[in-house]
Amino acid sequence: MKNAIGEFPEGFLWGAATAAYQIEGAVTEGGRGKNIWDTFTHTPGAIKNGENGDIACDHYHRWREDIALMQQLNLDAYRFSIAWSRILPQGRGTVNQAGLDFYSRLIDGLLEAGIQPFVTLYHWDLPQALQDEGKGWLRRGIVEDFVQYTDVVTRAFGDRVKHWTTFNEPGVFTWGGYVLGEDAPGWRMQPGAALTALHHVFLAHGASAQVIRENVPQSQVGIVLDINVAEPASEAPEDVAAALRFDGMQNRWFLDALLRGEYPADMVALFGEQMPRIETGDMQRMAVPLDYLGINIYRRSVIAHGDELVPVNYCRVLPPGEHTLMGWEVYPKCIYDILKYVNERYGPPKIYITENGIALPDEVSPDGHVHDERRIAYLRDHLTYLQRAIAEGVPVRGYFVWTLMDNFEWALGFEPRFGLIYVDHQTQQRIMKDSGYFYADIAKKETAVK
Ligand SMILES: N=[N+]=NCCCCNC(=O)[C@@H]1[C@H]2[C@H](O)[C@@H](O)[C@H](O)[C@@H](CO)[C@@H]12
Numbered sequence: 001m002k003n004a005i006g007e008f009p010e011g012f013l014w015g016a017a018t019a020a021y022q023i024e025g026a027v028t029e030g031g032r033g034k035n036i037w038d039t040f041t042h043t044p045g046a047i048k049n050g051e052n053g054d055i056a057c058d059h060y061h062r063w064r065e066d067i068a069l070m071q072q073l074n075l076d077a078y079r080f081s082i083a084w085s086r087i088l089p090q091g092r093g094t095v096n097q098a099g100l101d102f103y104s105r106l107i108d109g110l111l112e113a114g115i116q117p118f119v120t121l122y123h124w125d126l127p128q129a130l131q132d133e134g135k136g137w138l139r140r141g142i143v144e145d146f147v148q149y150t151d152v153v154t155r156a157f158g159d160r161v162k163h164w165t166t167f168n169e170p171g172v173f174t175w176g177g178y179v180l181g182e183d184a185p186g187w188r189m190q191p192g193a194a195l196t197a198l199h200h201v202f203l204a205h206g207a208s209a210q211v212i213r214e215n216v217p218q219s220q221v222g223i224v225l226d227i228n229v230a231e232p233a234s235e236a237p238e239d240v241a242a243a244l245r246f247d248g249m250q251n252r253w254f255l256d257a258l259l260r261g262e263y264p265a266d267m268v269a270l271f272g273e274q275m276p277r278i279e280t281g282d283m284q285r286m287a288v289p290l291d292y293l294g295i296n297i298y299r300r301s302v303i304a305h306g307d308e309l310v311p312v313n314y315c316r317v318l319p320p321g322e323h324t325l326m327g328w329e330v331y332p333k334c335i336y337d338i339l340k341y342v343n344e345r346y347g348p349p350k351i352y353i354t355e356n357g358i359a360l361p362d363e364v365s366p367d368g369h370v371h372d373e374r375r376i377a378y379l380r381d382h383l384t385y386l387q388r389a390i391a392e393g394v395p396v397r398g399y400f401v402w403t404l405m406d407n408f409e410w411a412l413g414f415e416p417r418f419g420l421i422y423v424d425h426q427t428q429q430r431i432m433k434d435s436g437y438f439y440a441d442i443a444k445k446e447t448a449v450k
Pocket residue numbers: 019022168169172175176180182183226296355402409410
């Protein structure tokens with residue numbers, strides 16, 4: 001298909017992405033159990049402006065309106081996550097039928113609108129009951145809990161949902177939750193805990209993929225990673241070495257483990273006694289064949305040597321130029337660079353760009369519109385580099401904007417607006433931004449560019 005950006009493969013999917021805790025609200029409705037983000041957001045000082053996702057975008061009640069907006073965007077696909085604690089309020093055991101019913105209605109609504117559901121099983125919202133019992137992902141037995149959760153939802157929706165992502169950004173919720181303290185459960189400086197949690201997440205991923213394939217005919221199974229090419233801040237040996245360590249932590253730890261069944265030796269040596277306990281067969285259990293790799297990409301990583309974040313000892317350098325409300329550099333070539341990096345080293349069968357977008361201080365103008373020119377430029381420039389990577393043979397089969405609508409941006413609350421759709425979080429009014437109209441034109445099938 002051809003559009004204002006250029007030529008894209010037939011069947012290329014134009015999508016948008018969200019996550020349950022960031023949009024649903026209704027945290028005590030429909031039998032939903034408590035999760036670690038309910039706890040974390042109600043911990044004083046954890047979230048900017050003391051905000052939380054108790055209501056968020058009220059998507060739990062407004063999902064029909066939101067599907068209609070997806071149709072206005074001409075979306076082929078919609079990536080969303082299921083809240084584990086809506087399905088199994090205590091993390092395991094008794095299934096909550098009201099939770100299954102909510103997602104069943106949502107999936108039926110998407111299919112009726114001609115939109116393919118791409119489901120993420122885990123987008124950071126662990127049932128609190130599992131966190132309380134043995135500290136969540138630190139307990140190896142949690143793998144069985146995730147298997148039960150996978151079994152319940154794939155039996156319920158596998159007749160209609162074919163694309164299943166096990167985890168979203170395992171590195172972010174483990175390093176963020178156990179080292180940086182920026183994400184639930186908010187632990188700090190426990191790299192050994194992060195690596196142990198990550199090991200169990202990888203095991204859960206492998207076990208879950210098996211269950212998905214047993215329960216869902218013609219399933220497509222993948223995982224979503226926030227991988228990022230590391231550029232040394234200078235040619236100084238300590239910066240080059242730091243960039244290699246960052247590449248090991250941010251990229252090779254995940255790609256080598258999940259696609260090759262081995263942890264990278266340089267990082268194993270670096271982590272030393274922080275390494276998780278690895279049982280015989282673990283590495284084979286996690287490295288199951290994948291149908292696709294999801295890549296979330298926002299920026300590039302310019303890396304210098306640093307004294308913090310032991311033992312990786314790196315720090316990010318923010319180059320001059322345009323920055324987003326997240327403090328991230330706008331560097332559109334990052335999407336081309338990461339696609340070439342992954343394709344040349346690992347050659348996954350298919351890739352989806354599962355998140356790409358920009359946080360801006362969007363406002364409604366007196367004319368009632370949201371003139372987000374910077375987001376249009378961001379999307380246009382990243383899509384141009386994406387198209388170049390595809391033209392050079394990288395097997396990208398779809399692109400999902402982060403995000404459908406302005407939502408709860410984790411520790412930063414509602415201030416960073418990433419949406420194609422503006423949301424007034426007081427009134428819940430939705431307003432299509434100019435970037436939404438831009439994206440609808442890109443995604444429109446009959447857009448003929450002469
Ligand atoms: N901890 N921490 N620290 C740094 C995290 C850097 C990378 N963050 C992401 O990629 C997240 C991804 C997420 O899926 C989505 O739920 C978030 O809303 C977007 C926007 O932030 C992106």
